[in-house]
Every structure is written in C-alpha cells, then in structure tokens.
Amino acid sequence: EQKRNGRNGISIYDGKLQAEYLRQLRLKDRLIKAISEYKIQVYYQPIIDIETGKVCKFEALTRWFDEEEGYISPVIFIEIAEKYGLIGDLGKIVFDKACCDLAGMRQQGFTDICISINRSVREFSNCDQKYIYDIIERYNLPFDKIMIEITESAALDEGNNILELLSEFSQKGISIAIDDFGTGYSSMSAIIANKPNVIKIDRSFIIDIEHSVESQILVSLVMDMSRKLNLDVVAEGVESEAQVRILSKMGCHYIQGFYFSPAVEIEQAMRLLEQNEVCTIPAYV
Numbered sequence: 041e042q043k044r045n046g047r048n049g050i051s052i053y054d055g056k057l058q059a060e061y062l063r064q065l066r067l068k069d070r071l072i073k074a075i076s077e078y079k080i081q082v083y084y085q086p087i088i089d090i091e092t093g094k095v096c097k098f099e100a101l102t103r104w105f106d107e108e109e110g111y112i113s114p115v116i117f118i119e120i121a122e123k124y125g126l127i128g129d130l131g132k133i134v135f136d137k138a139c140c141d142l143a144g145m146r147q148q149g150f151t152d153i154c155i156s157i158n159r160s161v162r163e164f165s166n167c168d169q170k171y172i173y174d175i176i177e178r179y180n181l182p183f184d185k186i187m188i189e190i191t192e193s194a195a196l197d198e199g200n201n202i203l204e205l206l207s208e209f210s211q212k213g214i215s216i217a218i219d220d221f222g223t224g225y226s227s228m229s230a231i232i233a234n235k236p237n238v239i240k241i242d243r244s245f246i247i248d249i250e251h252s253v254e255s256q257i258l259v260s261l262v263m264d265m266s267r268k269l270n271l272d273v274v275a276e277g278v279e280s281e282a283q284v285r286i287l288s289k290m291g292c293h294y295i296q297g298f299y300f301s302p303a304v305e306i307e308q309a310m311r312l313l314e315q316n317e318v319c320t321i322p323a324y325v
C-alpha cells in the first residue's frame with residue numbers, strides 16, 4: 041500500500057515534469073524551424089560612457105518571437121538550444137546579424153561603436169570558431185570593434201580549450217568581457233588568466249547598490265581590481281538615477297540598463313545614434 045502511495049506521489053510529479061518536457065520538445069521543434077528560416081532576431085542594448093553620456097557600445101541580445109507562443113525569453117531558448125545541439129547554428133545567426141548591423145552603423149559614419157556578443161560555453165566546446173573570423177572579414181570590420189561576452193563559469197571551464205580560444209581572439213584584437221560578474225563561483229586567478237578587457241558587474245549587485253553594504257563592497261573591490269589590471273567595468277541593469285550617481289562616484293565609467301534604454305531593434309538603435317541621444321548623467325554630489 042505504502043509503495044502505491046509513493047508511486048502516486050511520484051506520478052503527479054512525473055506529470056508536471058512530463059508537461060515541462062513536452063513543452064521543451066515543442067519549443068525545440070519550433071526553434072529548429074525558426075533557425076532554419078533565419079527568424080531569430082537580434083536586438084541591441086546601448087552601453088553608455090558616463091563621462092560623455094553617449095552610446096559607445098551595443099550588446100547584441102537575441103530575440104525570438106514565435107508565431108504561436110509569442111515572445112520567448114532567451115534564458116529559456118538558449119538553454120534549449122544548448123541541450124539539443126542547436127546553439128552552434130543559433131550563435132552563427134546572431135554573430136552574422138550583429139556584424140551586419142555593425143557594418144550598417146559604420147556606413148552611417150558611426151565608426152567608434154563596438155558590438156558585444158554573448159557566447160555560451162557550449163558554443164566554445166562544440167563549434168568551429170573559424171566562421172567568426174570569416175564573418176568579421178566579410179563585413180570588413182576591425183577586430184577591435186568586436187567584443188565577446190562569456191560568463192564567469194565559462195571562464196572557469198577547464199578542459200575544453202576555452203583559454204586557448206580566448207587568447208587567440210585576443211591576439212586578433214577581439215575584446216573579451218566577463219559577463220554577470222559576481223554570480224559565479226569564481227577564482228580570481230582563473231578570471232585573470234583569461235586576460236579579459238572588460239568586467240560586467242551583474243545586475244543583482246546594482247539593483248540594491250544604494251542600500252546594500254555587501255553590494256557596495258563587491259563593486260568597489262571590482263573597481264580596485266580593474267584599475268590595477270587596467271580593465272573597463274560595465275555596470276549591468278542600471279535602472280535609476282541614484283544608481284548612476286553612486287556608480288559614477290565609485291569610478292565606474294560604463295553603464296547599461298533600462299535607465300537609458302532596453303535592447304531595441306536595429307532601426308531604433310540607429311536612431312539613437314543619429315539623433316545623438318545623450319543619457320542624462322546626474323551631477324556628482
């Protein structure tokens with residue numbers, strides 16, 4: 041009897057898991073279709089230089105609007121893409137579109153702008169990297185206007201020659217950013233070994249920076265380390281004027297977040313540049 045109850049308990053749980061699993065499978069099939077039809081989009085979120093208030097970079101963020109399910113978060117579909125071996129093809133589309141759009145910006149005269157592109161560990165381990173150089177060259181882009189974002193955990197992932205690849209990228213002139221900094225179980229030495237150019241402080245430390253002493257400590261440690269290692273620091277998820285003020289006091293020169301703009305379509309990104317849209321930076325107190 042007891043066994044049966046136990047079984048029943050498990051079967052309810054199984055039911056939920058199964059529904060979730062079926063949804064994943066359905067999404068996977070739709071994702072395969074979207075990828076093959078090149079329907080995966082790329083949006084651009086501006087990164088602002090606090091000193092000038094101007095856009096200096098855009099982070100490319102992938103977007104998928106499924107005909108049936110509507111908007112699906114990249115957090116969900118990137119995981120599916122990784123699980124089912126689609127991340128290579130997805131990453132190629134994103135890289136190609138982002139480079140194409142950067143070339144468009146350069147044609148309009150915005151030649152200082154950089155593009156920052158996310159890459160997951162799986163893309164490093166399973167995919168041929170050569171297409172990256174091909175695409176950059178095909179669009180005639182300077183390598184130093186391209187930045188690759190990897191998470192801390194990717195930076196720590198040993199055994200699949202990420203370190204080698206990153207140093208190859210660096211030698212070509214591509215910048216490396218450590219994304220979501222502060223959230224991984226990082227060893228400083230492993231992070232530093234990647235010789236990153238940029239550290240992006242995770243949104244979770246910015247969200248409460250006004251009131252949390254812990255977050256303030258983390259940010260100021262990152263600032264100290266970055267000055268010594270000559271790295272740029274970007275604060276992610278900046279939403280308020282008060283956050284900008286405190287970050288700029290702490291010496292953080294680059295901000296990204298809804299305070300200025302979410303990720304937008306290329307047309308809108310271009311408009312921000314053309315209209316010379318400037319982010320209001322509160323004066324120091």
Ligand code: C2E
Pocket residue numbers: 085100101102113114115118131134158159160189219220243276277278279296297298299302303
């Ligand atoms: P991420 O690389 O850390 O990107 C920043 C995320 O924070 C983006 O979410 C962005 O929309 C969001 N964000 C930016 N400013 C704010 C803010 O002020 N407030 C709030 N609440 N959120 C803000 P998104 O676009 O949903 O992307 C989520 C994650 O999915 C990314 O985190 C990245 O890890 C992954 N991702 C997105 N695009 C790609 C891609 O092309 N390739 C890979 N491998 N991963 C990607």
Ligand code: MG
Pocket residue numbers: 099158189219
């Ligand atoms: Mg990122």
Ligand code: MG
Pocket residue numbers: 219220240242276
């Ligand atoms: Mg991030």
Ligand code: MG
Pocket residue numbers: 220
């Ligand atoms: Mg993140």
